[in-house]
Amino acid sequence: MSTPRVLRMAGTLDPPGAVAEDPLLEVVHRAKTGADVGSELAARFRAATLWVEVTRTRSGHEVTAVHQQDLAWLPVFTSLDHLAAFAAASGRGNQPCTYGTLSGAEVLDAVxxxxxxxxxxxxxxxxxxxxxxxxxxxxxxxxGADDGA
Known part of the structure; x- marks a missing residue:
């Protein structure tokens, strides 16, 4: 008789290029078309789960900010897929990318x-x-926000 095993569901991977329904991305897309979404964007950003790259330090971990033209930016990601694509595009080769998750509220209020x-x-x-x-x-x-264009 075989021992029963328990399967724990962990998530679903969408095919490359698929856009999952995400409340934050839905309002971001509307903002980029010129819609007035200020308070809705704020609410959805604060409620969202975001992924951030972290670096290991002596005291634990820190979020990783990037610097471009004398400006510091904190990259935050709506999915692990977006973080992975950014890490790959950064030219790090096979270097691992350590990450964590935070709510948008935690990003705005604490980080x-x-x-x-x-x-x-x-x-x-x-x-x-x-x-x-x-x-x-x-x-x-x-x-509105700046889309970098």
Whole structure:
């Protein structure tokens, strides 16, 4: 008689290029077409689960900010697939990418204020729907965001 085994469901991988229904991405797409989505964007961002790259330090782990043209940016990702694509496009070869998850509220209320003054957010860098929130803007402003175009 065989011993019964328990299967624990862990998730579903979408095929490459598939767009899963994501409440945050849905409002980001509308924002990029010019729709006024300020408060809705703020609410969905705060409620979203976001992936961030982290680096190991002596005291634990830190989120990884990137620097471009004298500006610091905190890349945050709506999916592990977007983080993986960004890591691969960064030219790191086979280097591992350590990551963690945070809510958007944790990013805005705890992580971003702990980073150097002037750090902006960039949502899904490298993706078609990339959304940059420069340091002078937040998702609570109720204003549009900079798409980098």
């Amino acid at each position: 971003l204020p702990a980073l150097p003054h002037g750090t902006g957010l960039v949502l899904d860098p490298g993706a078609e729907h990339v959304l940059a929130l420069p340091p002078h803007m937040t998702v609570t402003d109720g204003e």
